[in-house]
Amino acid sequence: MQALALGAGAAVLWWLARNTQANLEQHGLSLGFGFLRQPANFELADSSGIPFSPADSFGRAILIGLANTARVSVIGWVLSILIGFVLGILRLSNNPAWRGMVRAGVELMRNTPLLLLLLLLAATLHSMPGPRNAFEPLPGVFLSDRGLVLPLFERPRLVGFNFVGGVSLSPELAALVGALVLHHAAQVSEIVRGAILGVPRGQADAAMALGLSRGQALRFVIVPQALRAMMPLLATMCVSLTKNSSLAIAIGFPDVVSILNTTANQTGHGVETMLIMIAVYLTLSLVTAAMINRYNTRLLATGG
Amino acid sequence: MSTALIESPPGSVRANLRAAFASAPNIVLTLAALLGAGAVLIPVARWSLIDARWSGTAADCRARGVGACWAFIGHKLPFILFGLYPAAERWRPALATTLLLAVVLASLVPFCWRRSLILAWIVGLVGFLWLMGGGLWLSPVPTQDWGGFPVTAMLTVIGLALGFPLGVLLALGRRSHYAVPRLTASAIVEVVRGVPLVAVLYLAVLVVPLALSTGVDVDKLVLAQGGIAVFAGAYLAEAVRAGLQMVPAARADAARALGLTWWQATRLVVLPEALRIVVPSFVSIAVGFFQDTSLIVIIGLFDLLNTARLAAQDPDWLGFHTEAYVFVGLLYFVISALVSRYGLWVERRLGASTRRA
DSSP: HHHHHHHHHHHHHHHHHHHHHHHHTTTTTTOOSSSGGGGGOOOOOTTTTTOTTSBBBBHHHHHHHHHHHHHHHHHHHHHHHHHHHHHHHHHTOOOHHHHHHHHHHHHHHHOOOOOHHHHHHHHHHSSOOGGGGHHHEEEEEEEEETTEEEOOSSEEEEEEEEEEEEEEOOOOHHHHHHHHHHHHHHHHHHHHHHHHHOOOHHHHHHHTTTTTOHHHHHIIIIHHHHHHHHHHHHHHHHHHHHHGGGGGGTTTTTOOHHHHHHHHHHHHOOHHHHHHHHHHHHHHHHHHHHHHHHHOOOHTTOOO | OOOOOOOOOOOHHHHHHHHHHHSSHHHHHHHHHHHHHHHHHHHIIIIIIISSSSOOOOHHHHEEEHSOBHHHHHHHHHHHTTTTTGGGTTHHHHHHHHHHHHHHHHHGGGGSSHHHHHHHHHHHHHHHHHHHHTTTTTTOOOOOGBHEEEEEEEEHHHHHHHHHHHHHHHHHHHHHHSHHHHHHHHHHHHHHHHHHHHHHHHHHIIIIIHOOOTTOOOOHHHHHHHHHEEEEEOHHHHHHHHHHSSOOOHHHHHHHTTTTTTHIIIIIIIHHHHHHHHHHHHHHHHHHHHGGGGGGGGGTTTBHHHHHHHTTTTTTGOOOHHHHHHHHHHHHHHHHHHHHHHHHHHHHHHHHHHHOO
């Protein structure tokens, strides 16, 4: 019975592979990764500071796409965990005004598509005034049609038509990071809230019976225990943030999916680029899953 | 200051007010929160209501300058809701979507969870496709002209309707004692869940046509629908698997001892119980999928979000993208929030019925 199913599965796969081969031959193409060495002939709007010219290869472009995805992911992870943590604690505050505000924000994020937020932020940044009339929401932070400029080490100054100094993010990068952080910080706040509520109530009572203040109890007793419940969920959130960073393609930020898609369109090697895409994301998910498993085993071994 | 680290139960307005002004630090915090909320809400209210323009042309809106231009939504509403669908035939997508939503609504009521529901689904889906696509007394409308809310509704509902049986099969496969179904199902679920939906959509649109035999030209919307269904199937499979794990093994053993075959025991005893357990997680997956169908913008199909985006690119109405996104955002929000509420309700109800049992 199983052998039969296996045989049928193999037959279907063989038929699909043969069709692919035939279809590719019709277009004068053959399977193989040789195309990665051909010149890409396209420009990249953002290359994570790595030099790139259209004469460079597709392979190099894809590596830069990986670097861009990694950059967005790391900034996104750090910011959404930091912001989400604060929001999660605020949702447990005994002040109903703060609780209500955070809850409203979280509900807004949960019930609207991430892509909508991303398109809205990108369109808004693009319709901002130029650097000369830049909008300054906080001292040293400038929003203009050139993107977002943040003060880091030095305050950005307007020289000629653009800002000098500080860290500047292109409108696409700023919109992508902004949308991902808002969306995932809301998720993190739910994770943090759930984990803290999961710590037995007796722990808080005992800590305060020992004379710890509410803040101390939270810091030294509750959060360390809640962290253990949070870790696997936060890791899953990080993977999902990286997967969501592939929405970059909708606003023209060259992440790895976007560059692989351009490569597929230019060379016709759709099958190979898809394999690369699947390999990239599967590696990430499987490595994370393995890390979570190791963490859980260690936790069990040390007795939690 | 209260010492509860545990969230207080959703108290009365009076209890909340008392908590908000319970102590000096709390009063300061409350005032700071109200100031912050005001700083956001007052400009939003001014923009969206007080300074807004509800009728007129783009020139009128630009003359006014500051507020929202809801006149733009008024002009573009048919396009945002129905895309490029022929204007004279717009009653068809409207009726089709109503039919589809009626079937969905019926499925939400536990009273209707019976065999005839499957028949209702078949009628609903066939009716939807007939009204949208035409044929048999109706003029045919190619899928390139489908757009707006019906496409979003279709991708979500048909995606979940096809993904559900697929998910059940994958979940049963993953728990099988035989290696072939277990490994196949695990591989499919892990790969699909491991990659972004964007990748699945590209795979469906770029690679699947290559793998089918030459000369077969499959519609892009069908391919995207297939990709979304497989994606939904993989996520639903994990939910069903969790439900199956919660059904005590003794149930299946007892059913087998009564002389039922494995398939009968699964179909009549184990699955009904497992599926009941996972209804709440189905609902949250469904809400996620409703929002995720918007990703088909990327492969150039016209769902609700994409028609809004295109409406904002109309040269006559440039600069009103915020209105377009806020309007569809509101639609997404209301539908998602209602469905989430339903999820909470059904969770309580099912919890109550299992406690009674």
